[in-house]
Amino acid sequence: MLNPTPKDIKAALRDWVPERLLTFRPGWKERGRPWSHGIRAVFIHHWAGTGDGGQAWMEQNGTSTYPYANCTVRRGTDTSKDGQVIIMSALSAWHSGSGGPWPRAGIPRDSAHLMAWGVEMEGPLSSTRYGTDDMTDAQWESTAAVCCAIREVAGSDAFPNFQRVIRHADWTDGTAGVDGHVATPGRKNDVWRPTADIRKAVKRTWKEAGR
Numbered sequence: 001m002l003n004p005t006p007k008d009i010k011a012a013l014r015d016w017v018p019e020r021l022l023t024f025r026p027g028w029k030e031r032g033r034p035w036s037h038g039i040r041a042v043f044i045h046h047w048a049g050t051g052d053g054g055q056a057w058m059e060q061n062g063t064s065t066y067p068y069a070n071c072t073v074r075r076g077t078d079t080s081k082d083g084q085v086i087i088m089s090a091l092s093a094w095h096s097g098s099g100g101p102w103p104r105a106g107i108p109r110d111s112a113h114l115m116a117w118g119v120e121m122e123g124p125l126s127s128t129r130y131g132t133d134d135m136t137d138a139q140w141e142s143t144a145a146v147c148c149a150i151r152e153v154a155g156s157d158a159f160p161n162f163q164r165v166i167r168h169a170d171w172t173d174g175t176a177g178v179d180g181h182v183a184t185p186g187r188k189n190d191v192w193r194p195t196a197d198i199r200k201a202v203k204r205t206w207k208e209a210g211r
Helices: 006-016 052-059 137-154 168-173 195-208
Strands: 022-024 041-048 071-073 085-087 116-123 165-167
Touching (some): 006 022, 006 085, 041 052, 041 137, 041 168, 052 116, 071 137, 085 137, 116 137, 137 195, 165 168
Parallel strands (some): 022 085, 041 165, 071 116
Antiparallel strands (some): 071 085
């Protein structure tokens, strides 16, 4: 079982995410706990708002509290920054909350933040502009790249395939291969794109890179 260090994770992310879209925030190497159980999954979340205020809240600036995710994937009016990936912690960070367990991934109930990388996507967007999807193409491309980087650095023992990529509600509601669920299914809003479609996109990105 590999326990990636911040240095390992940075190298993998730089290999997958274009340099112009990758930012590391101060404290990204220290704000969290070491990956003592490997990285076994990626959770895709979104925050229910937009703009720098949401980003600052996710980072928990000025506190000793861990960030509310490992990274955000942002959008913007500047297309050169659409899909920007901001790394807030390369260590385990708060993001998953109650849910599980997920025996196939080896993740006990309510413990996913210790064993899964958390992505927070900025959104949602207006359906009048983007139809049935709440994120831009650039955001999804960057998210797929992050998933590939984490799988690569996590190793095949901990992260054998892209069935380990799930939405936040899959964890809380016991769907998409997660075996358990909390007593209040449906309480967690989530990205609109189905889990199966997210997994297919990540797998396609992996294959196109020749991995």
